Amino acid sequence: QSAxxxxxxxxxxxxxxxxxxxxxxSRDFGNYNYVSWYQQHPGKAPKLIIxxxxxxSSGVLDRFSGSKSGNTASLTISGLQAEDEADYYCCSxxxxxxxxxxxxxxxxTVL
Amino acid sequence: xxxxxxSGGDLVxxxxxxxxxxxxSGFTFSPYTMHxxxxxxxxxxxxxxxxxxxxxxxxxxxxxxxxxxxxxDNGKNSVYLQMNSLRDEDTAVYYCTRDKSTVAFDYWGQGxxxxxxx
Numbered sequence: 001q002s003a004x005x006x007x008x009x010x011x012x013x014x015x016x017x018x019x020x021x022x023x024x025x026s027r028d029f030g031n032y033n034y035v036s037w038y039q040q041h042p043g044k045a046p047k048l049i050i051x052x053x054x055x056x057s058s059g060v061l062d063r064f065s066g067s068k069s070g071n072t073a074s075l076t077i078s079g080l081q082a083e084d085e086a087d088y089y090c091c092s093x094x095x096x097x098x099x100x101x102x103x104x105x106x107x108x109t110v111l
Numbered sequence: 112x113x114x115x116x117x118s119g120g121d122l123v124x125x126x127x128x129x130x131x132x133x134x135x136s137g138f139t140f141s142p143y144t145m146h147x148x149x150x151x152x153x154x155x156x157x158x159x160x161x162x163x164x165x166x167x168x169x170x171x172x173x174x175x176x177x178x179x180x181x182x183x184d185n186g187k188n189s190v191y192l193q194m195n196s197l198r199d200e201d202t203a204v205y206y207c208t209r210d211k212s213t214v215a216f217d218y219w220g221q222g223x224x225x226x227x228x229x
Contacts (some may be wrong), residue, residue, distance in 0.1 A: 051215035
């Protein structure tokens with residue numbers, strides 16, 4: 001499975017909203033909802049924030065939301081806060097090949 | 112408390128071998144598919160292998176197929192990664208993760224560093 005494409009970086013001021021896209025092929029997303037998103041702070045292990053396209057993981061604030069349309073999945077962070085500054089990765093499972101892959105990663109900067 | 116603790120990372124020469132271990136605690140291990148995911152220095156995440164609950168389904172990324180072997184011992188609550196014919200490009204932090212559904216990695220270990228260099 002080829003890497004999913006994400007913007008290298010996005011930025012926003014505190015309180016604003018930012019959206020990170022994750023673009024693949026019809027094989028990557030198909031008619032299934034096997035898309036997840038991870039937040040990674042420097043030197044730390046990634047943290048699951050969204051699975052099954054739009055389900056927030058336990059303890060994750062509702063400022064984080066996920067969606068999917070066609071061959072693109074998206075993560076929106078609303079009410080941007082300083083602690084949201086991190087790298088974010090999408091991940092999708094390809095049913096036909098039973099393989100999966102991560103996106104290229106997006107660095108979110110809070111201005 | 113759920114914990115995943117990796118061990119076995121080291122400095123190894125190209126062509127060498129290493130065996131990584133991941134000890135799980137704080138949850139019932141056997142019902143979960145387990146994954147190894149790696150991250151090269153300054154790079155993104157790469158899923159490299161997973162093993163289903165009984166070991167009946169195993170997948171490898173093309174980058175490690177034929178060189179790495181994943182296994183698990185449900186009696187010891189552990190998952191392993193045997194790495195042979197190591198290459199410079201295998202240098203990375205290796206994470207052990209639990210998959211709570213399908214590519215929903217809800218718990219990660221702290222990672223173990225593998226450095227392949229002469």
